[in-house]
Amino acid sequence: MTTKSNAHAGHIVPLWVYLTVGGGLFILTGITVAVSFIPLGGWNVVVALGIATLKATLVALFFMHLLYDKKIFLVVFLLAILFVGIFIIFTMFDTMRRDDIYEGAGRPIKPNAAMYDRMQTAGDSTAVTHGEAHESTADTVGNEENTEH
Amino acid sequence: MSDAEGRPAYLAHHFSEAEQQRESAKLGMWIFLLTEVLLFGGLFCAYAIFRSWNPDMFYNAHKFLDVKLGALNTIVLISSSVTMALAIHNIQLGKRKISIGFLVTTLVFAAVFLTIKYFEYSHKFHVGQLPGKYYTFTGIQGDNPHIFFSVYFAMTGLHGLHVIAGMIAISWVLVKTIRNRFSPEYYTPMEMTGLYWHLVDLIWIFLFPLLYLIG
Numbered sequence: 001m002t003t004k005s006n007a008h009a010g011h012i013v014p015l016w017v018y019l020t021v022g023g024g025l026f027i028l029t030g031i032t033v034a035v036s037f038i039p040l041g042g043w044n045v046v047v048a049l050g051i052a053t054l055k056a057t058l059v060a061l062f063f064m065h066l067l068y069d070k071k072i073f074l075v076v077f078l079l080a081i082l083f084v085g086i087f088i089i090f091t092m093f094d095t096m097r098r099d100d101i102y103e104g105a106g107r108p109i110k111p112n113a114a115m116y117d118r119m120q121t122a123g124d125s126t127a128v129t130h131g132e133a134h135e136s137t138a139d140t141v142g143n144e145e146n147t148e149h
Numbered sequence: 150m151s152d153a154e155g156r157p158a159y160l161a162h163h164f165s166e167a168e169q170q171r172e173s174a175k176l177g178m179w180i181f182l183l184t185e186v187l188l189f190g191g192l193f194c195a196y197a198i199f200r201s202w203n204p205d206m207f208y209n210a211h212k213f214l215d216v217k218l219g220a221l222n223t224i225v226l227i228s229s230s231v232t233m234a235l236a237i238h239n240i241q242l243g244k245r246k247i248s249i250g251f252l253v254t255t256l257v258f259a260a261v262f263l264t265i266k267y268f269e270y271s272h273k274f275h276v277g278q279l280p281g282k283y284y285t286f287t288g289i290q291g292d293n294p295h296i297f298f299s300v301y302f303a304m305t306g307l308h309g310l311h312v313i314a315g316m317i318a319i320s321w322v323l324v325k326t327i328r329n330r331f332s333p334e335y336y337t338p339m340e341m342t343g344l345y346w347h348l349v350d351l352i353w354i355f356l357f358p359l360l361y362l363i364g
Contacts, residue, residue, distance in 0.1 A: 010171070010340070012241045013234075022231035029223050029357075033216065036362035044364030055354045063234045063347045070172065073179045080183040084190035088197050095198050113293050115282045 011068040021062045028055050159335040171337055178341045182348050185311075189352055192304050196359060199296050206291030210298070211363040213278060213289065215269060219361035222265050223353065229258030230350040233319070233343050240336045245326060248339075252323045255346070259316045266309055273298070304356055311349045318342040 032051040036044060061067040066074045157167065164170035200207045236251035277285030280302050284295030322339045325331060331339060 010241060013238065015235075015238060018231060018234045018238065022227065025227045025230075026224060029220065029227065032358055032362060033220050036216075036358070036364065039364065041364070044362075048358035048362050048364075049355075052355045052358050056351050059230060059347055059351050059354070063230055063350075064344055069175070073175060076176070076179040076183055077186075080186035084186055084193065087187075087190055088194045091194050092197060092201065096201055113295070115295075118282075 011065070013062065013065070013068065017062055021058050024058060025055055028058075157334065159337075167334065174337050174341060175344075178344050182344060185348060189304075189307065192300070192307065193355070193359075196300050196304065199300055200363075203292060203296060206289070206294055207297055208363050209290045210294045211360065213286075214301070214361050216361050218265055218269055219357050222262050223357045225258050225262045225265070226350050226353050229255045229262070230347050232258065233346045237336065237339055237343050240326065240331050240339055241333055243333045245329065245331070248331075249323065249326050252319060252326060252339075256316060256319055256323070259312055259319070263309065263312055266305065301360055304360065308349070308352055308356060311352070315342070315346045315349050318345060 028051050032048055035047050035051075038044075040047065060077060066077065160167055160170060164173070232251045232254040236248045236255065239245075239248040239251060273279065277283075278298050279285070279295070280299035281295055284298060286294070319342055322342045325338060
């Protein structure tokens with residue numbers, strides 16, 4: 001019984017695998033910090049997320065044993081990522097494309113949040129610094145009224 | 150540690166063998182981790198929406214996060230993941246004392262992470278870089294910079310709570326290991342805690358570039 005359950009107690013990953021993966025994660029952290037200081041325009045976020053995904057893959061496959069365990073656990077994990085992906089991408093289809101339907105009226109939010117208006121009426125010190133912002137808010141409100149006519 | 154039928158004490162009566170018990174626990178843990186990914190997914194979605202609406206403000210606001218402290222915390226958390234993996238590796242080999250040492254090291258790394266986070270948070274509280282209506286800082290160009298800090302505190306705050314939960318789980322496993330409850334045949338609670346801890350690390354791996362390293 002003892003020998004049998006011993007064989008079932010799980011795959012033992014060699015020590016060097018953990019140390020190599022750990023070292024790889026440190027190096028990738030250094031690379032992602034270094035690359036972030038190189039201006040690549042829109043590619044910065046792509047590179048940063050690419051490296052983060054590579055690091056996450058290393059953690060999941062080796063530290064979380066997905067490479068060695070039954071593949072059902074890998075399927076559960078990939079399902080989680082799939083659903084988060086659907087969630088974010090379909091939300092972005094909406095929020096990025098509202099303007100295409102209602103020209104101008106589909107603006108996501110006012111240039112400044114309503115809390116700045118309340119700060120203005122309260123007359124506290126922060127209202128002065130956001131005075132300029134408040135004017136632009138007033139402009140937007142005016143524009144909305146114009147479009148309604 | 151086995152009864153008259155030769156079943157080990159750790160094997161619950163409704164499982165026919167240890168492997169079945171172990172894989173059931175693991176499947177349950179992975180489904181729990183799935184819900185955790187979805188929980189953070191909501192915040193990642195909020196991040197994506199607000200960043201796509203305010204790209205310039207996000208760029209300007211992220212300059213007020215300390216990349217050095219963020220990178221240091223990334224190194225600390227990856228190190229803690231390595232030591233957690235090594236704690237499990239050593240209990241698999243029956244080296245209980247070395248395993249205890251690595252569990253303690255993991256807890257120390259987690260505490261270092263939270264301490265660095267505390268210094269970052271207290272600086273932001275001090276200068277007024279706070280969420281929503283509590284935002285009083287005036288040095289950031291762009292509309293609604295408080296939104297960046299709402300997202301920052303929501304994401305790192307929820308992650309911080311997970312670090313604390315992980316520390317509680319690791320402490321529980323540490324006590325069990327000290328009381329000699331684990332062996333190369335049975336160490337499932339330590340393995341499940343390890344999975345949870347690696348997920349906490351994995352989420353930080355995405356939080357760090359998204360918050361600290363915006364182009």
